[in-house]
Amino acid sequence: MASILKYAGKYRRHIFTALALISISVPIGVVPYFLISGLIGKYISEAAAMADVVRTSALILICFTAKYILYGEGLNLSHEGAFGTLYNMRVKLADELMHQPLGEVADGGTGKYKKSFVEEIGRIELMLAHMLPEGIPNLVMPFIVLAVIFVTDWRMGLLSLASLPFGIIGMGIMMKSGMKKMPLYYESGAKLNNAVVEYVSGMEVIKIFGQTTSSFKKYSDTVENYKVFTLDWFRESWRSMSLVYAGMPCTVLLTLPVGAIMYYNGTLDLNTWIFVLMLDLSMSGPLTRVINFFPMFPQVDYTVKQLEALYSAEDVHSGNISELPESYDVEFKNVTFAYKDRDVLKNVSFKAEQGKKTALVGESGSGKSTAARLTVHYWDVSDGSITIDGRDIREYTFDTLMSMTAYVAQDNFLFRGTIADNLRMGKKDATMDEMIAAAKAAACHDFISKLPHGYDTEVGVLGGKLSGGERQRITIARAILKNAPIIILDEATAYTDAENEELITNALNELTKGRTVIMIAHRLWTIADADNIVVLESGRASANGTHDELMESSSIYRRLWQMSLEAGNWNIAVKEDSENV
Ligand SMILES: Nc1ncnc2c1ncn2[C@@H]1O[C@H](COP(=O)(O)OP(=O)(O)OP(=O)(O)O)[C@@H](O)[C@H]1O
Numbered sequence: 001m002a003s004i005l006k007y008a009g010k011y012r013r014h015i016f017t018a019l020a021l022i023s024i025s026v027p028i029g030v031v032p033y034f035l036i037s038g039l040i041g042k043y044i045s046e047a048a049a050m051a052d053v054v055r056t057s058a059l060i061l062i063c064f065t066a067k068y069i070l071y072g073e074g075l076n077l078s079h080e081g082a083f084g085t086l087y088n089m090r091v092k093l094a095d096e097l098m099h100q101p102l103g104e105v106a107d108g109g110t111g112k113y114k115k116s117f118v119e120e121i122g123r124i125e126l127m128l129a130h131m132l133p134e135g136i137p138n139l140v141m142p143f144i145v146l147a148v149i150f151v152t153d154w155r156m157g158l159l160s161l162a163s164l165p166f167g168i169i170g171m172g173i174m175m176k177s178g179m180k181k182m183p184l185y186y187e188s189g190a191k192l193n194n195a196v197v198e199y200v201s202g203m204e205v206i207k208i209f210g211q212t213t214s215s216f217k218k219y220s221d222t223v224e225n226y227k228v229f230t231l232d233w234f235r236e237s238w239r240s241m242s243l244v245y246a247g248m249p250c251t252v253l254l255t256l257p258v259g260a261i262m263y264y265n266g267t268l269d270l271n272t273w274i275f276v277l278m279l280d281l282s283m284s285g286p287l288t289r290v291i292n293f294f295p296m297f298p299q300v301d302y303t304v305k306q307l308e309a310l311y312s313a314e315d316v317h318s319g320n321i322s323e324l325p326e327s328y329d330v331e332f333k334n335v336t337f338a339y340k341d342r343d344v345l346k347n348v349s350f351k352a353e354q355g356k357k358t359a360l361v362g363e364s365g366s367g368k369s370t371a372a373r374l375t376v377h378y379w380d381v382s383d384g385s386i387t388i389d390g391r392d393i394r395e396y397t398f399d400t401l402m403s404m405t406a407y408v409a410q411d412n413f414l415f416r417g418t419i420a421d422n423l424r425m426g427k428k429d430a431t432m433d434e435m436i437a438a439a440k441a442a443a444c445h446d447f448i449s450k451l452p453h454g455y456d457t458e459v460g461v462l463g464g465k466l467s468g469g470e471r472q473r474i475t476i477a478r479a480i481l482k483n484a485p486i487i488i489l490d491e492a493t494a495y496t497d498a499e500n501e502e503l504i505t506n507a508l509n510e511l512t513k514g515r516t517v518i519m520i521a522h523r524l525w526t527i528a529d530a531d532n533i534v535v536l537e538s539g540r541a542s543a544n545g546t547h548d549e550l551m552e553s554s555s556i557y558r559r560l561w562q563m564s565l566e567a568g569n570w571n572i573a574v575k576e577d578s579e580n581v
Contacts, residue, residue: 007089008085008088008128011081012081014078014080015078015081015133017074018075018076018077019133021070021074022075022078025066026137029067029286030286031059031060032064033278033282034278035060037278038056041275044270044274078130079125082128086124086125090121093117096310097113101316112193115189116310124304126296127304130293135290138286141286142290145279145282146161146283149279155268156268156272156276159254159258160255162251163248163249163250164248166243166246169240170241170244170248173237173239174298175294179298179302182298182302185229186302186306188225188230189226199216244294248287249284250284251280251281251283259276316379318394318396318397319394319395321391321395322396322397323400325389325391325404326389327354327389328354328389328404329352329389329390329516330375330518331349331350331387331390332349332371333349333385335347335385336384337381345370345539347540348367348536350541352518353516353531354515354516355516356517357512357517357529357531358531358534359520359521359532359533360519360520360534361524361527361533361557361560362536362537362556363556366539368536369490369520372490372518376401376407376488388401388404388486406426406479406488408475408479408488409490409492410472414459414466414471414475418459419448419451419459422459423478426480426481435481438477438480442474442504443504444474444476447470459471459474472492476504476511485515486517487512487519488518488519489518490520491520505526522564523564524565525564528547530547531546532545533546533550535554
C-alpha cells in the first residue's frame with residue numbers, strides 16, 4: 001500500500017480526505033439503528049408519543065442524507081485521487097521502461113506491457129478508490145459496535161461473534177487458494193494479451209500464408225486455456241466465497257434464538273435484547289461491504305508485487321556525466337555479450353572514428369545488429385566496454401547518450417499521428433522549413449506533398465498507412481532532424497527501391513558528413529566506400545580494413561561480396577522479367 005501511495009503525489013490529499021469523509025459517514029449510518037432501538041425501548045417501557053416517532057423519523061432521514069452526501073463526496077474524491085495516481089503511475093512506468101534495458105523491454109512482448117499499463121495499474125483504482133477509503137471505516141465500524149455490545153452485555157457480545165468463524169474459515173481457504181493460483185492466473189492473462197496482440201498484428205501474414213485456421217487455433221487455444229483456468233479457479237473457490245458472503249453478515253445467528261431463551265428465562269431484559277439485535281443488524285451493511293473486498297486482496301496484493309518488480313527492475317547502467325564529449329570516436333574494446341546464457345559477441349574490438357564510415361558485415365546471425373544496438377545501450381555489455389571519446393557509454397547520463405546518437409533500423413517505429421508529429425520526434429521544436437529540408441534530404445518530400453493532407457496526414461497505427469519504403473524514408477528524415485553526431489544505420493536502406501536508392505544514398509552521405517557512422521548493410525556495394533569494414537564471423541571480429549584490403553585478405557569477405565553481387569543480379573533479373581511480362 002505504502003509503495004503505491006508514493007505515486008499519489010498531490011492526490012494523496014484526495015485519498016485521505018475521502019477516507020476521513022467515509023469514516024464519518026459509516027458511523028452516521030449506524031445511528032438510525034440506535035434511534036430505532038431507543039424508540040422501541042420507549043414503546044416497551046412507556047407509550048411513546050407521536051412526537052417521538054416524528055423526531056426519530058426526521059433524525060433517521062437526516063442521518064441517511066448526511067451519510068449519502070459524505071459517502072458520495074468521499075467516493076468522488078477517492079476516484080479523483082485514484083485516477084490521478086494511475087496517471088502518475090503510468091507516466092512513471094513509461095519513464096522506468098525507458099531506462100531499463102531496451103532489449104529486455106522489447107523481448108517482454110507487447111501484450112505483457114499492455115497488461116501492466118492497462119490492467120494491472122487499472123486494478124490499483126480498486127485499491128485507492130474503494131479498498132482504502134471504504135474498506136478501513138467499514139472494517140473498523142463492526143469492532144466499535146461489538147465493543148458497545150460487549151459493554152452493554154458481555155454474553156450478547158460473545159453471541160454476536162457467532163458468525164465470525166464463517167468469515168475466518170472461508171476467507172482462509174479463499175486466500176490460500178487465491179495466493180497459490182494468482183501467479184498462474186497472471187501468467188495466463190499475460191499469454192492471452194500477447195496472443196491477442198500477436199493475432200491482430202500478424203493478421204496480414206496469417207492471411208497471406210493461408211494459416212487462418214492454424215493461427216486461429218493457437219489464438220483460440222490460449223483463450224480457451226484462460227477460460228478453463230478461470231472457471232476452475234472459480235469452481236474451487238465458490239464454496240468458501242459463499243460461506244463468507246452468507247455466513248459472516250448473519251450477525252443475529254445466535255443473539256436472536258439464544259437471546260429469546262434468555263429473555264424468557266428472565267436473564268435478559270427486552271430493551272437490551274432489542275438494542276443488541278439492532279446493533280447486530282447495523283454491522284451487516286459494513287461487513288458486507290468489507291467482504292466484497294476480500295476476494296480482491298490476493299489480486300491486488302499480487303498486482304502490487306508485480307508492479308513493484310517492474311518499477312524496481314534494474315536500469316541499464318548510466319552515469320552522471322552530462323557534458324558532451326569533445327570527439328565522437330566510438331570504440332568497442334573486447335566486447336562480449338550474451339543473450340541470457342548464449343554468447344553472441346565474443347571479444348569484439350574495433351574503432352569507429354568521427355568523420356568516417358565504419359561498416360559491420362557478416363553472415364546472418366553473426367551479431368551485427370546486436371553490436372549496433374549495444375552502441376545505443378539496448379543492453380549492458382557482459383564484458384569489455386564501448387566508449388565514446390574514450391569514456392565508457394555507461395558513464396554518460398541516459399539523456400546525454402541518447403542526444404549523441406541516432407539509430408535508424410530496418411523497421412523503424414512510427415507513432416500513430418501525423419507525419420509532422422513523427423518528424424518532430426527527431427527535433428521537438430522543428431519548424432516547417434526544417435522538416436521540409438529534412439524530408440527533401442531523405443527523398444520523401446515529394447510523396448508527402450502529394451498526400452491529401454501533406455505533412456498533416458495521419459500515418460495510422462505503426463505507420464500502417466504508408467509503404468515500407470515511405471516509412472523508412474520518414475525515419476531517415478527524423479534522424480536527419482535529430483542532427484546527432486553518432487549515427488547507426490542498421491539496414492536503413494533495406495526497403496529502398498532502385499529509383500530512390502541513389503537519392504537516399506546521397507541523403508545519407510549528407511547526413512553522415514563529419515559524423516561517426518556505423519552502418520550495417522547486406523547489399524555490400526552500399527558500404528564498399530566505407531573507411532573501415534569490420535567482418536563479424538560467429539560473433540568474432542575476424543578481419544577489418546577497406547574493401548580493397550579485405551578483398552585481398554579475407555576469404556569470408558570475398559564470399560560475402562560475391563553472394564551480395566549474385567543477390568543483386570538476381571534482383572535485377574527478377575525486375576527485368578517482371579517488366580517484360
Ligand atoms: N533479443 C534476442 N534474444 C535472444 N537472442 C537474440 C536476440 N536478438 C538476436 N538474437 C540472436 O543473436 C544472434 C545475433 O543476432 P543479430 O541480430 O545480432 O545478427 P545479425 O548479424 O544482425 O543478423 P541479420 O543479418 O540476419 O540481421 C542470432 O543468433 C540471433 O538469433
